[in-house]
Amino acid sequence: MTASPGTAPQAGQSADIRVHGRICPFCEQNCATEVTFDHTAGKVVSIRGDKQDPLSQGFVCPKAVAVKDLHHASDVLTGPMIRRNGQFEPASWDEALDYAANRLQAIQAEHGRDAVGLFFGTSIAHIPGFAFYTGPLLNALQTRQIYSTSSIDCHPHFLAAMSMFGGFTSFPVPDIDRSDYFVLIGANPLQSNGSFMTAPGVPRRLKAIQERGGKVVVIDPRRTETARMADWYLSIEPGGDAALLLAIVRTLFDEGLVQPGHLTPFLKGVDALRAMAQDFAPERVGPAVGIPAEDIRTLAREIAAAPRACLYGRIGSAMQRFGSLTNWLINAINILTGNLDREGGPMFPQGVFEGVIMSDRCRDGQLPYDRWRSRVSNWPEMAGQFPAALMVEEMETPGEGQMRALVTMGANPALSSPNGGGRLSQAMSKLDFMLSFDIFINETTRHADVILPSPPHLSHSDFMVFFTFLTVRDYIKYAPPVFEAPSGALHDSEIICELIGRLTGQSAAAADDQALRMLVDQLRDQGNAVIAGLSFEQIVQHVGSEPGEDRMLDVLLRSGAYGDHFGDRPDGLTLERLKAMPHGVDFGAMEPRIDKVLHLPDGKIDLAPTVITDDLARLEAWVDGERDASLRLMGRRQVRTCNTWLHNFPSLAKGPELCVLLMHPADAAERGIPDGARVRVRSRTGTVEVPVHLSDEMRRGNVSLPHGWGHDEDVPGQLHAKARPGVNSNHLADHTLLDAPSGNVNLNEIPVEVELLATESA
Structure with a gap:
């Protein structure tokens, strides 16, 4: 017989060891793995990358091994x-x-x-x-009290896509494998693996750009791991990205480098953008952002001259006070230089099926933004959500509607x-x-x-499910269970449907059917031509009555670009056919499809969306403003962590201490702080005490602390995390310093003071 997970084998029982194809669950890359599992003992023997997978090609980072820790965690x-x-x-x-x-x-x-x-x-x-x-x-x-992590690290990206193209899933993704001039703004994929660009093995892909004669440029306040391998690194003041990008736009117009090419028929707002950039000459912007005017001009010229260029921003471009302006301008420069929607630039993945999470789009002239407002701060919703920073005031403030x-x-x-x-x-x-x-x-x-x-x-x-509209190739993989769930366990879909049934007075099975109906209705509302011609009953005849998420996937696969279209294309993709391809399937690279992703009423790209450009006055004040003596705190990515998830896994919770403050030696010397000392970091909202590591990779006037630590509260279990708790950098985050249009949190330009902790007397 086969033992349950964690069951010791009986005497004389031979080991039943098999290799199972899986997907690493710990970051956006969805790297394909092979899990060797001892079914007799119920143990994970080993985890390695799947070399036959067409997308990840055997790449995995250190996080993949944490699946073993997760399985065996007590x-x-x-x-x-x-x-x-x-x-x-x-x-x-x-x-x-x-x-x-x-x-x-x-x-x-x-x-x-x-x-x-x-x-x-x-x-x-x-x-x-x-x-x-x-x-x-x-x-x-x-x-209407809905919140998520998306307003912590990515709402500016979504707002830029929605306001410029009309939909959240109208999201430009770098065609990294065909680019020859790749600019990373506030992104460190050598540690993060890449984000909003599902392309496993980003270090290898960046190196390939250089090997084919291309150039990699990194713009970041810290000389990151990615910056060290770049051909050109530009050190910038935190919060200065939008001003820098406007100076690039100004240069493109001034020097006649605006060549949108195939995008020209789709553009509106070009003259408005030109006028907005006029006040951001490189000479004015340079001192504020810390980059010489001539370097700004050189960067603009090189982007315009490159055959296939791509500007890409991520965490650093979003988790700041000017995140929406920054991501709008990243898109704008890609458009002005004709790189959007062409090989080697940012393109729009078709995906194996349609995006159905965060897929809100413009309807009847109404953007999915500011349709209602928060109770306490009167903040606009976006895609049905309020900024996570508001949640605490909604709990604390008495009155009608209090959470x-x-x-x-x-x-x-x-x-x-x-x-x-x-x-x-x-x-x-x-x-x-x-x-x-x-x-x-x-x-x-x-x-x-x-x-x-x-x-x-x-x-x-x-x-x-989510990442198909962010993947650099039309790829999909299905990983079956390694073993059956233990007796008495409920899968996530069953748990939620049981709760929904109790809330609405129906059975869990009826709740599951209703969930499937909601998916079908959503696809129909999104204009899916395959779904439009079928009744719900006809769809169920094809996908069966077995409840759960697999049935949902089958609907998406069949109605997608490569699907069987519920029998109309007999050779098309279904869940059963996908199961027969254990290493996944790659249908090819992205192709131009700008006309398919525009959902604004006039079918145009809005180069000057007022929902974002109304914030320019605040940016101008920042450019001309006086800088106080405070240091500026920013976050940083680490390859062995992912937000708060992985600190309790022993295979990752070892080696040098990761939660340390990085500080430039000159800044430390001014404050009498030696390397390795413990320091107090104080902001308007809180204080933490943490070891300091001196490093000239930091820009003067800035310090860095990783996000997601602070496991020092009274929590049962979490023994490995509590053994190396670190400190919670969010105690220092000022929830009033938000990106004004999107409400995204600013975690990369927090004013702080750093002082040496007094040592105890003997």
């Missing part, structure tokens, strides 16, 4: 937990789900729909059950969101009720009244 929850008398105790699924549904219903009945908030984490993009069923849960709750209950889904906002010295944790502790979907008791879920865990990671199927 503090992973294996069943529902209910807090009783301040302590978590195991509960049955019926008891936990009944209690959660009753409390949510009672709170909404007494205080209104918006008294319940929901915060979902990055895991919604990695866990198919969350990806497909969070929307139906929101539909059941009918609340009294919270649902978290695979998220740890107590560490990942700006909380002003721990205000969010304090506010969560005072809620009337809190429900968490999670497999760990962590800094956030410790406040929950009910925790509903997923089954073991290797017991559910895995595939990309």
Whole structure:
């Protein structure tokens, strides 16, 4: 017989060891892996990259091995937990789900729909059950108090795509494999692996640009790992990206380098953009951003002269006060130089199927922005969400609509969101009720009244849902479960449908059917021609009645560009055919398709969207403003971490201490701070104490602290994380310093003071 996961083999029992194709769940690259699993002992033997996978080609980073730690972790929850008398105790699924549904219903009945908030984490993009069923849960709750990690690190990207092209999934992705002039702005893929550019093995791909005679340029306040391998590194003041880019736009117009080419018929706002750039001459901008005017002009000329150039920004371009302006201008320069939507520039992936998460688009002339406003700060929603920075004030401020209950889904906002010295944790502790979907008791879920865990990671199927519209090639892979879920466990889709059923008075099976209907209706609303000609009943005849996320995937595959179109194309892709391709399938590189991604009423690209350009006055004030003596704190990426996720895994929680403050030696000398000392870092909102490491990779006047640490709270378990807790940089984040158009958090230009901690006397 085959033992359950974690079961010791019986005497004389031979080992049943098999290799299973899987997908690494820890970052956007979705690298294909091969997991060698001992089914007799229930143990992961080894994990390696799948060399036969056409996209990742065997590449994996150190994070991949953490799947073994995840499988064997002793503090992973294996069943529902209910807090009783301040302590978590195991509960049955019926008891936990009944209690959660009753409390949510009672709170909404007494205080209104918006008294319940929901915060979902990055895991919604990695866990198919969350990806497909969070929307139906929101539909059941009918609340406008919706938050996510997207307003911490990526809303400026989405706002730029929505306002310029009309849709959130009208998202330009670098065609890195065919580019010969690649500019990275606030991106460090040698540590992050790349983001909003699903291209496993980015270090190899960047090196290939250089090997074919191209050039890699990095613009960053820190000489990052990626900057060290670049052909040209430009050190910039934090927050200066938008001003630099406007100076490049000014140069392109002044020197007759604007050549949009094939994009010309689609453009509007060219003259408006030219006028906006006039006040940002390189001579004015240079001193503010710390880059000589002649270097700015040279960069503009080289971008314009390159046969195939691409500007790409990520975390540093988004997590700042001018994130929306920066990402608008990245797109604008790619457009003005004719690089958008052509080989080697930023292109629009067709994907194997349509994007269905964060897929809001312009409807009847209305952008999915500012359709309603937050209760306390009157902040506009975006794609149905409010900025995560507002969540704490919505909990703390009494009155009609006050958030009294919270649902978290695979998220740890107590560490990942700006909380002003721990205000969010304090506010969560005072809620009337809190429900968490999670497999760990962590800094956030410790406040929950009910925790509903997923089954073991290797017991559910895995595939990309969110990242298909961000992948540099039309690629898809399906990974079947390694073993069956333990008896009594519920998959994510089952847990959510059981809760929805209780909230809406229907069975879990009916809730699952309703979720499938919502997906079909969404595809129809998005203009999917295949779905348009079919009834729901006809679709179900093809995909079957078996509930769950696999059925959802089958609908997407069949209705996608390469699908069987529900029988009309017999050789097309279905889930069963995909299962027969264990190493994934690559349908080819991106192709020009600008006309397919424009959703503004006039079918144009808006080069001067007022929702973003109205913020230019604030940027001008920054350019001309006086700089105070404060240091500026920025974050940094690390290849062995991912936000708050991986610090409890022993294979990654070793080696040199990672949560240290980087500081330029000259800045340290002025303050009498030696290398390795402990220092106090103070901002307007909080204080942390941390070791300092002196490094000339830092730009003078700036310090760097990684994001996602601070595992020093009273949390059961998390032993490895608590052994090396680090400090929570979000205690220093000022939740009032946001990107004005998008509400994104500023984590890369926080004014701080750094002082040496007094040593204890002997």
